Amino acid sequence: MTIKILLALLLFTCFGQFAQVTVIGHNLVNNTKLTHTKILVKDGNDILQRLDTKTSSDFTIKLDYGKIYRIYFQNAASPVMFMEVVANNIPEDKYEYKMIYELNVPFYYKDDEDVDTTVFLKPCHKIIYNGTTKMVEDTAYNGSFTKKIIKTNALAEIKAAEGKAVEVPVTLGGRACLNSDIKLCITNKTISLYDKKGVLIKVTKTNRSGAFAFTGVKSSNVGKLKIESKENDLNSAMITILNGAGKKIVSAKYMAPGLEMPLKDEDVRNLTDNNFTYNIGGKLILSSSTQKKFLANKTVYLSNKRNTVIKKTTTNILGTFVFEDIKPDNTYFIGVDVRESGNGEKIDFLNKDDKFISHLDTIAAARRSVKVSSDYNSAFNDISISDDEMRMNVKAKLFGDNTNNPIGKLKILLLNDSYQVIDSAMTDDFGSFKFKYLPFLKRFYLSAENTNNILDVFNNILVYSNEDNMIKIMTHEKGAKFNYKPLSSELNKLKDIEIDDPWLELVSGDPSPKSHQRGLNSSKKTIVENILFDNNQYELLPQAKEILDKVILVMNTNKSLKLELSAHTDSKGNDADNLKLSQLRAKTVREYITNAGIDISRLISVGYGESRLRNNCGNNVPCSEVEHAQNRRVEFKILED
Known part of the structure; x- marks a missing residue:
């Protein structure tokens, strides 16, 4: 015993002065250096060190082995927060090593409305011993903590003051369409809200997509809506207002100069939606003087007005991305890491219909961004995406009690919020299941039958993301089937969303039956694009060129692709003139594509005039401009080899 004590004293004498963890930190707020931070190092209630970074954003702290430390950060701009360094479990035979841990410490503005400052009552970061010779981050804890910092949309509540109910301003939101058909949206029309007087x-x-929102409204005072159209293209059309859930609220026939729609108290209640949000998205193209290419498989950030990242996603193979839960009347930034473009290159932001929106030319927080305001404006309108233009992939893993027990060969049902079955999938031997390219749902449920009581050997069912992060622990009752109703925060961990684009099948070359769900007509294999022309003209407009640039990029990626392109007109005007005009337009489209280097043998062009209308708006049939616009189009038919 005496010899062991002497050896321990000798080790301490030899190595004690070197027995330390060195923490090197760089304080940042939204990727910008943060100075004048006071730092306290504590062991329990004892303060061991005090630092002040003053005009620097960096710090270095040296800690002895054998304790658990808390390092507190105080900055006037941010909430107080602390990290934890667990150095009490390092064996003495490792004391000869100096363990260095370097990190960026992300701060958040304490007045940032998207940040939940209450989470900083717990450690914002944990550093642990890895069992060999290093201090490393506790990835499970740190990853879980980071996801809690940004608030999720919470249901708005009625406030009370001194026992009396107080009317809180609310948001009224919905969609305007023709004849209750959400595919016939009333777009870009002035809509006004009036009180009862x-x-x-x-x-x-x-x-x-026909959506609108009024924020900060006292609902008890709302009397009517008024819709106006300067173009007089809505005369005699039946206008329907739907709420966010798609429920019909009120309908009336439009008569110039405007349609007034009185709202009953029940109508106002049905339109009240304090969780009303928009979806926005588009496409990113990396361009230079010599080439254009999709900015594919890159991280896109959505930041608030303080440049705090509140969401991020990844572009698909066509460079497209989408964000949901965009609050009305807010300011956002959409951006990518500055390293994604080099000298002489720029990143173009296009909308879903390939209309040019802007360059990403604002540099902030180490990101190249564009500013977006979510009140009504032409740019925000152009990048708005309706729910029916989106698709989602749902994927997860199921385990019993622990991750050593994947639950395989279990049939999972995905249900909508009306409990209708949308699709089914089978878990594999690793407990994984996937639902691919489903219609977008804001809310869905997962269910599975407990056939032959196969789940009864477990006390708990664990739901994990495909990135191996735990989402939910569910207590299992013997004999019960698996029913999972994800919370809003959990839904985002289960699903990936993307913009519906039939060209995705062609650029990926995916021949599977599921791939035909991407908006591509599987029997005729035809893609419809809204390539616009000036009245009675066949010269390409800038937006049409952006659409055709996408077609060119796809054809350059998929060298076996052959297309028949056909141009169509509406029924207005002379039949023969429309036929000739469509032929000229088809020829113009073909020449634009072949001038970009696509072999002419891969293209056939034809003009059909008004002979293939998509609705009943033929000669002398009264139709709205919205209905006529459905017939003015260019179609791309995929040709068989």
Whole structure:
């Protein structure tokens, strides 16, 4: 015993002065250096060190082995937070090693409305011993903590003051369409909200999917809506207002100069939606003087007005991305890491229909970004995405009690919020299951039958993401089937969303039956694009060129692709003139593609005039401009070898 004590004393004498963990930190707020931070190092209640970074954003702290330390950070701009360094479990035979850990310490503005400052009551970062010769981050804890910092949309509640209910301003939101058909959206029309005395409250416009929102409204005072169209293209059309859930609220026939729609108290209640949000998205193209290419498989960040990242996603193979839960009347930034473009290169931001929106030319927080305001404006309108233009992939893993017990060969059902079965999938031997390219749902449920009581050997069912992060622990009752109703915060960990684009099948070359769900007509294999021309003209407009640039990029990627392109007109005007005009337009489209280097043998062009209308708007049939616009199009038919 005496010899062991002497050896321990000798080790301490020899190595004690070197027995330390060195923590090197760089304080950042939204990727910008943060100075004037006070730092306290504590062991329990004892303060061991005090630091002040002053005009620097960096710090270095040296800690002895054998203790658990808390390092507190105080900065006037941010909430107080602390990290934890667990150095009490390092064996004495490792004391000869100096263990260095370097990190960026992310701070958040304490007045940032998207940040939940209450989470900083717990450690913002944990550093642990890895069992060999290094201090490393506790990835499970740190990853879980980071996901809690940004608030999720919470249901708005009625506040009370001194026992009395207080009317809180609310958001009214919905969609305007023709004849209750959400595919016939009333776009870019002025919509006004009036009180019960006829006094104007607010004015906005419907966006490209017919959606509108009024924020900060006292619902008890709302009297009517008014829709106006300067183009007089809605005369005699039946206008329907739907709420966010798609429920019909009110309908009336439009008569110039505007349609007034009185709202009952029940109508106002049905339109009230304090969780009303938009979806936005588009496409990123990396361009230079010599080439254009999709900015594929890159991280895209959505930041708030303080440049705090609140969401991030990844572009697909066509460079497209989408963000949901965009609050009305807010300011956002959409950006990518600055390293994604080099000298002489720029990143173009296009909308879903390939209309050029902007360059990503604002540099902030080490990202190349573009500013977006979510009130009504032409740019925000152009990048708005409706739910029916989106698709989702749902994937997860199921385990019993622990990750050593994957639950295989279990049939999983995905249900919508009306409990209708949308699709089914079978878990594999690793407990994984996937639902691919489903219609987008804001809410869905997962269910599985407990056939032959196969789940009864487990006390708990664990739901993990495909990135191996735990989402939910569910207690299992013997004989019960698996039913999982994800919370809003859990839904985002289960699903990936993307913009519906039939060209994805062609650029990926995926021949599977599932791939035909991407908007591609599997029997005729035809893609419809809204390639616009000026009236009675066949010269390509800038937006048409952006669409055709996408076609060119796809054809350059898929060298076996052959297309028949056909141009179509509406029924207005002379039949023969429309036929000739469509032929010229088809020829113009073909020449644009072949001038970019696509072999002419891969293309056939034809003009059909008004002979193939998509609706009943033929000669002398009264139709709205929205209905006529459905017939003005260019179609791309995929030819068989």
